[in-house]
Amino acid sequence: MCGIAGIIGEGIKRSEIEKMLVSISHRGPDARGIYCDRGYAVLGHNRLSIIDLSHAGDQPFSDPTGRYHLSFNGEIYNYKELKLEIGSRYIFKTNSDTEVLLAAYIIYGKNCLEKLNGMFAFAIWDSREKKIFAARDRFGVKPFYYSECHSKLIFASEIKAIRNIRSSGPNEKVWSNYFCFGSYGSPSETFYKDIDQLPAGYCMEYKDFSLSIKKWYDCPSRIKDISNNYSIEEIKENYLELLLDSIRLRFRADVEVGFNISGGVDSSLLLALVNNFKSNQKVKAFTFYTGDKQYDELPWVEKMIGLTGNPLEKIKLSSAEVPQLSKLLSDIQEEPFGGIPTIAYSKIFERANQSGLKVLMDGQGMDEQWAGYDYYNSLVDQVIQGTGKSGSFRPDVLNSGFQDLAKKPEYPTPFESSLQNLQYRDLFYTKLPRALRFNDRISMAFSTELREPFLDYRLVELAFSLQDSLKINKGVQKYLLRKIIKDFVPDNISEAPKRALQTPQREWLGGELKVFVDENLARLENSCFQSWFDHDLIQKEWSNYKNGKNSNSFFLWQWINASLISTLVD
Structure with a gap:
């Protein structure tokens, strides 16, 4: 898990990449590297060492011929299997997933993306062809921002790195949509003018001052290709097998791994599966609370932990901390974030960092694949969880000229099922993209890697493809998932309704x-x-x-x- 940066084009100054890397040093405090192809490109990298802790895995990473140079943020969880598949076609010098990624690109070209199970944003400079190839993972767990200006392409893991070397004002259309409809922008937009993001599941090439962007992951097509000719028992068996494999892959690290827990179905299942995989050790758990019994999930958490005996770090957020932490998180996020729950969540990563942990897991992704949000039951056009009939926005306070910039977002509807179309919207346009952005910034602000085992694309595709009645049955959401987890968690947890992540x-x-x-x-x-x-x-x-x-x-x-x-x- 790291911070990447690069400048491609004319008039490149090494001092600019150095400024960019300093601004995102929190993403990788263990090593810093710069590669220069004088007059053409400069790549930078801040490293947070997770796999192969030796300096042999530092980046930018170059292949033995010196033609290809990689700056990579993320983890390729199936790197060991991919390394075996590549075999003798590449002579490996390290034990890092970084080298496996570069080798896969050299051997398979762009098709390597289909082979990757992981979270990633990376750029590879081809010093012979003088072109850059960059890509982002299927669901956009890892960020990739870029800007074209003055015959240059600038890219980085965070907006601040780009703004550190070029000014950028507010994107007023995105801001207006935020105030009117709660939209955080399209998959390619940011809240800043002339700074874009590479959408989830897309890749790009830049050569001779020309930028081309293509989708490499077509989720609807993959969903429609999945056969539903399985019994419920076979589906349960297949899904559970994938769940266990996803946990196994995400425990691959050369550092200690912990996890975050709330009192809900998802994180309780994560707790059970973590202990199932690591039966010989008790992995440390983290949770937050505020001291308000109306909102805190601490009683449910303590009940689960009481059954498993995991060490539990309980982190309290007080109202007195909110003003200072709000300013800190605004500086970290640079764009609007989700409120006091996000602030409370950030304290977990601060504590993990203080405890010496570099990797945490959480239960993000289940609600989107299993239709867990409250509005899925009524199929209403809502993007904010837990607000009921209450109005979430006040567009009347906006001046008319600014309000006129807003246009209600319209989202693709590639499926016959209205439920699947809502899930698709939340996976790629609303709920998940903003949650992943919030979580990436707050985890990396404290130099901590966050892994989401429930976002393994194999799990998402299988659950998403199922008929609606297996997700919502007689008003019960996550219907089949609750059946799957009954052997792992108590009935009062497996049957509990979805609760929004709350604070007072x-x-x-x-x-x-x-x-x-x-x-x-x-x-x-x-x-x-x-x-x-x-x-x-x-x-x-x-x-x-x-x-x-x-x-x-x-x-x-x-x-x-x-x-x-x-x-x-x-």
């Missing part, structure tokens, strides 16, 4: 954090974003909130987010 955000913003809200609304009124809003209407909404109209706090958090991020743009 609504209560804190209207109570202990009122001064914090006041300060941010005042900053927003004097920020570079001030012309977007009618600030009198914002104050009216804020007064209504304090007077009890506070069934939803998302719109309030949007304004706080904008206030905090405005300091990065000013």
Whole structure:
């Protein structure tokens, strides 16, 4: 897990790549490297050592001929199997997955992507052809940002690295859509002008100042090719076998591995499977809580841990910490993030770092593949979990010219099933992309790698392809998954309904954090974003909130987010 950066084109300065790497040094504190092809390209890399801890695995990594040079962020979990498949066609010098990735590209070309089971964003410079090839994993677990300017292509793992060498103002269309519809942009957009991201499952080539981008992972086609001529028992057996294999692959590391747990079905299953795989040792678990019994999942967590005996680190978030951590996370994210739950989650990675752990696992991805969110039951066009009928947005506070920039996002509907179309939207356009972005930034801010075993593409494709009644049956969501996990977790966990990841955000913003809200609304009124809003209407909404109209706090958090991020743009 690392930070990558590069500049391709004319007028390249080594000092620029050095500035980029310094700005994302948190992503890889163990080693730093730079490769220069004078007059054509420069690649940079910050390394977080997870597999093959020797300096032989440092990057940018070059093949023995000196033609190809790789800067890679992520993990190729099936690197051992792929190395065996490559065999004697490449002479390996290290035990790293990095070298396996480069060898796979040399031997298979772009088709190597289909062979990779992992999370990755990488760039390979061909010094003979003078071209760059870059790719991002199927679901976009690892980020890849880029910008074209002045006959150059600039790319990096985080936006700040690009903004460190070229200025960029706000992308007002994306911001307007965020305030009006809760959209975080399309798969290729960011909240910054002229800075884009390579979408999940896409690759790119850049040569002679020409950029071409292509989709390499076509999820709908793969789903439609999966046969459903299996009995329920066969499906359960196949899915469980893949689950166990996914856990096995994601324990491949030359450092200690821990995991995050909440009280829900997904992380409880993760706990059970981790202990099933590591039966001879008790892997450390981490969870957060706030001290509010209405929201905390600590009782469920402690009940599960009481059955397994895993060491448990309980990390408390207090309301007093929110102002400082909100500013820290805004600097880390650079774009809007999910609120106080994201702040609480970030403290887990801080504690893991303090404990000397470099790798954590979590249960991300089950809800999208098994239709676990509340709105799947009613098939409503909703993108925010757990808000019920309450309005999440306040577009009326936007000035008309700015509001006119917003256009309600429309998403592809490649399936006959309305449920599958909602799942597809959440996998590639809404829920999962933003959750992965939040989680990548907060984990890497504390130099910690996050692995998501439930996002193994084999699991996602199998579950996604199943008929609707196996996902939602008589109102019970994750229906077949609950049957699969009954042998692993207690009935009161396997049968529990989905709960949104919660903190007392609504209560804190209207109570202990009122001064914090006041300060941010005042900053927003004097920020570079001030012309977007009618600030009198914002104050009216804020007064209504304090007077009890506070069934939803998302719109309030949007304004706080904008206030905090405005300091990065000013």
